[in-house]
Amino acid sequence: MKRLKTLIVALAAGFxxxxxxxxxxxxxxxxxxxxxxxxxEGMSADCDSLLGEWMAKKYLYPxxxxxxxxxxxxxxxxxxxERLRRLPVVMEMPYNQVVxxxxxxxxxxxRRTVSYALGAGNFYIPIFEEALDYYGLPLELKxxxxxxxALEPRAKSHAGAVGLWQFMLATGKRYDxxxxxxxxxxxxxxxxxxxxxxxxxxxxxxxxDWSLVIAAYNCGPTTVNKAIHRADGVRDYWTIxxxxxxxxxxxxxxxxxxxxxxxxYCEHNICPMKTKIPVTTDTIMxxxxxxxxxxxxxxxxxxxxxxxxxxxxxxDLIPGSAGLMSLCLPTETLNTLIDLKDSVYNYNxxxxxxRRATVEVDEKLDNRSVASRRRSRSASTDSKASQSASSSRSxxxxxxxxxxRGSRxxxxxxxxxxNKxxxxxxxxxxxxxxxxxxxxxxxxxxNGTTVEKLKKxxxxxxxxxxxxxxxxxx
Numbered sequence: 140m141k142r143l144k145t146l147i148v149a150l151a152a153g154f155x156x157x158x159x160x161x162x163x164x165x166x167x168x169x170x171x172x173x174x175x176x177x178x179x180e181g182m183s184a185d186c187d188s189l190l191g192e193w194m195a196k197k198y199l200y201p202x203x204x205x206x207x208x209x210x211x212x213x214x215x216x217x218x219x220x221e222r223l224r225r226l227p228v229v230m231e232m233p234y235n236q237v238v239x240x241x242x243x244x245x246x247x248x249x250r251r252t253v254s255y256a257l258g259a260g261n262f263y264i265p266i267f268e269e270a271l272d273y274y275g276l277p278l279e280l281k282x283x284x285x286x287x288x289a290l291e292p293r294a295k296s297h298a299g300a301v302g303l304w305q306f307m308l309a310t311g312k313r314y315d316x317x318x319x320x321x322x323x324x325x326x327x328x329x330x331x332x333x334x335x336x337x338x339x340x341x342x343x344x345x346x347x348d349w350s351l352v353i354a355a356y357n358c359g360p361t362t363v364n365k366a367i368h369r370a371d372g373v374r375d376y377w378t379i380x381x382x383x384x385x386x387x388x389x390x391x392x393x394x395x396x397x398x399x400x401x402x403x404y405c406e407h408n409i410c411p412m413k414t415k416i417p418v419t420t421d422t423i424m425x426x427x428x429x430x431x432x433x434x435x436x437x438x439x440x441x442x443x444x445x446x447x448x449x450x451x452x453x454x455d456l457i458p459g460s461a462g463l464m465s466l467c468l469p470t471e472t473l474n475t476l477i478d479l480k481d482s483v484y485n486y487n488x489x490x491x492x493x494r495r496a497t498v499e500v501d502e503k504l505d506n507r508s509v510a511s512r513r514r515s516r517s518a519s520t521d522s523k524a525s526q527s528a529s530s531s532r533s534x535x536x537x538x539x540x541x542x543x544r545g546s547r548x549x550x551x552x553x554x555x556x557x558n559k560x561x562x563x564x565x566x567x568x569x570x571x572x573x574x575x576x577x578x579x580x581x582x583x584x585x586n587g588t589t590v591e592k593l594k595k596x597x598x599x600x601x602x603x604x605x606x607x608x609x610x611x612x613x
Contacts, residue, residue: 163240163389176237176389179357180296180305182244184289186251189259192291193447198415199258205410211246212407222403223395228279230349232395233377241389241396246407252289253400258412259290260401263303266328270336277349280339282397283356286390292326292450301325304335314338321458327451350376350391354383357390418469420448423476425459425466427484430491437483438475440468456492489602499589569613575606586612 161183165174189195219242220234245253267281287305288294295301299308302325308318314334316324324330342352345360354376355363366382367374376391404411432455435442442455448467449457457464468476476483571582579590579602593599596611604610 162385163244165237165240174388175385176240177386178244179286179386179390179393181284181286181289181294182249182252182393184252184291184294186249186255189252189255189289189291193443194262195255195259197444197447198262198417199255199412200415201254202410202413205408207408208250208410210408211250214406219399222406223399226279226398226402228398229277230279232398235392237389237392238395238399241393242399245396245400246409250407250409253404253409254412256285256290257401257404257409258414260285261414262417263290263328266332270332271339273333274336274340276336276339276343279398282401283335283353283394285397285401286393292328302331303328304331306331306334310338321453321456321461322451322464323453324451330451346374348374348376353391353394354379354387358384358387362387418471420467421470421473422465422467423473424463425457426463427459428492429457429459429466429484431455431457432491433483433486433488434466434468434472434476437479437486438468438472440472444469499583501587501589570609570611573604573606573608573610577604577606578602579604582610582612588612 162175162177165176190199216234216239219239223232223234223238226232263284264281267284268278271278271280284290284303284305287300288303290303292303293301294303294305296305300306301308301311301323304325306314306316306325308325311318311325311331311334314337316327316330316334318325339352339356342355342360343349346352346355346363351363351374362384363379366379369382370379373379380388400407400409431442431445431449431452434440434445445468446452446455448469449465451465457466571586573582579593579599582604583590583593590602593610593612596613
């Protein structure tokens with residue numbers, strides 16, 4: 140019993156600790172109450188999981204020369220205000236106790252995550268800046284994915300938002316991001332960044348206020364519009380703040396804190412992870428179905444590298460037959476792929492491309508079932524006829540005995556001979572000898588069966604068969 144109580148207490152403590160890491164408490168001076176605010180999901184990401192990703196393992200490593208990496212100095216409110224004021228941004232970055240709470244999270248509990256984000260930013264932030272600059276948007280928006288996904292391309296929220304920019308399915312499709320069972324372009328760093336820039340541009344056309352744009356990006360324009368209505372039409376984030384969902388109330392402060400920590404990490408003794416220069420990559424468009432293992436085996440590249448460079452694919456199959464699909468590879472690998480031409484598509488295709496284009500119906504089984512139904516109908520008809528003719532059969536019973544004996548003996552002899560011929564034909568059908576040039580598909584077609592059944596009967600794993608080998612076909 141004591142052990143059970145101890146276990147319950149430990150589980151409760153663990154749950155409370157996990158919950159505490161996903162929210163912060165802020166004291167409201169106006170009403171004297173403590174307010175609980177949910178953290179954006181990017182601030183709840185497990186750093187060890189982020190560091191386990193292929194890109195991080197391949198190109199990021201800790202800075203061993205960092206001085207006092209665990210010491211976080213404290214500063215006055217005036218110092219934080221002055222630093223926020225000096226940020227080279229066009230967006231409003233005010234200071235208050237809510238913003239301070241989020242700065243404390245980034246400079247304290249989330250130090251390792253910030254260190255990772257500073258390193259991983261070398262992979263992704265140039266992509267963000269290019270898209271934002273093209274549409275004339277503030278470049279400080281490049282830190283939105285830090286609080287959205289912690290710069291993890293495959294991140295998925297509990298609500299179903301996916302990718303670096305955490306697009307919901309409907310919003311992603313509205314901005315031309317392809318999503319189906321095999322492809323999810325919300326996970327494509329390039330396409331999702333350009334879609335996000337267009338979405339932010341469209342939100343700004345509605346609100347003309349960047350804080351409201353960021354709030355709408357988090358909870359949707361409908362929710363922000365309701366909050367504005369409840370605040371008597373005032374279009375100011377800090378005025379509609381009490382009417383917003385718990386996470387959105389912390390979203391703009393978290394964005395301000397992210398801009399602060401990504402610029403003033405040195406003041407808090409946070410050392411960015413060092414970044415190795417990644418290999419140069421290039422992209423090719425694929426117009427036929429291609430399996431990543433075909434590329435990995437023939438081009439001598441780790442399949443994990445292909446997956447990491449192409450996070451938009453949900454499986455290892457690149458469905459080029461459905462339309463042109465991009466494939467990003469190191470430049471040297473890409474050249475090898477081009478030189479291989481059709482051989483890469485043909486390599487081990489029977490085993491890797493498991494989806495069947497056509498299937499054969501077992502017509503023999505269907506014919507047997509039709510024949511059995513015919514026999515049952517015939518037997519029913521004969522039964523009715525025998526009942527009506529029972530009297531006539533009894534009258535002619537004695538006269539037909541001798542003839543029936545003769546007919547039975549002749550039918551027996553004929554059935555014996557037909558049985559023998561049927562057995563011989565069945566024996567011939569049970570097996571066949573492989574001839575030179577034969578394939579499993581041809582043998583299956585000739586004998587009214589399927590390749591899968593032939594493989595199962597003969598315990599064949601691949602598609603290779605040797606001439607002279609006997610195969611069971613039934």
